[in-house]
Amino acid sequence: MVSERTVNLMKHVYALIVKYVMVAVILYVVLGLFYSVGIGDILLLSLVVTVLAYLLGDLLVLPMGGNVMATVADFVIAVVAVWGIGGYWLNYGISIVPALYSGILIGVGEWFFHKYMVGRVVDNHVDPSE
Numbered sequence: 001m002v003s004e005r006t007v008n009l010m011k012h013v014y015a016l017i018v019k020y021v022m023v024a025v026i027l028y029v030v031l032g033l034f035y036s037v038g039i040g041d042i043l044l045l046s047l048v049v050t051v052l053a054y055l056l057g058d059l060l061v062l063p064m065g066g067n068v069m070a071t072v073a074d075f076v077i078a079v080v081a082v083w084g085i086g087g088y089w090l091n092y093g094i095s096i097v098p099a100l101y102s103g104i105l106i107g108v109g110e111w112f113f114h115k116y117m118v119g120r121v122v123d124n125h126v127d128p129s130e
Contacts, residue, residue, distance in 0.1 A: 011121045015058075019113060020050040023078075026105045031086065035098050041090045048085060049106070053077045057110065063122050067114045074110040079103035 024046035031037035031045075053074045062070035083099035086092050 015113075015117060015121050016050065016054055018116075019054055019058075020046060022109045022113065023050050023053075023106060026109060027082070027102055030098055030102045030105065031082070031092075031094070035092070035094065037086065037090075037092050037094070041086070041092070045082065045086055045090070049078050049081045052081060053106075053110070058114070058117055059122060062114055062117060067111060067118075070114050071107050071111050075103045075107035078106040 024043060027037075027042045027046050027049070028039070032039060032042050037045075057070045057074040057077060061073045065073075079096075079099045079102070082102045083094060083096055086094040086099070
């Protein structure tokens with residue numbers, strides 16, 4: 001028999017995989033196709049955005065603040081990570097514009113991702129439609 005702890009862990013692993021794929025596809029479309037950022041750097045940046053947004057936006061803000069606050073948090077995390085890491089650490093000189101495009105698209109995806117998360121992965125104390 002599978003323990004409840006294992007089931008909960010697998011829910012988080014599955015959610016992280018879904019989120020990573022979503023972020024990687026969005027960053028590939030915006031940064032790879034339009035700004036010529038390398039695929040390895042996109043995958044690394046996607047990992048950073050995914051982990052930060054999952055820990056802060058999905059596990060911390062979503063249960064306490066609801067979907068709107070968590071989506072805004074994920075948008076800010078995505079913009080800062082893409083602009084900061086992509087622009088300085090990876091030396092691509094990414095301006096704020098592609099960072100904002102990435103953040104907006106990730107925010108839209110996160111809105112729907114949060115609807116999946118509530119009740120399946122995290123307990124929410126706020127209405128998920130907010």
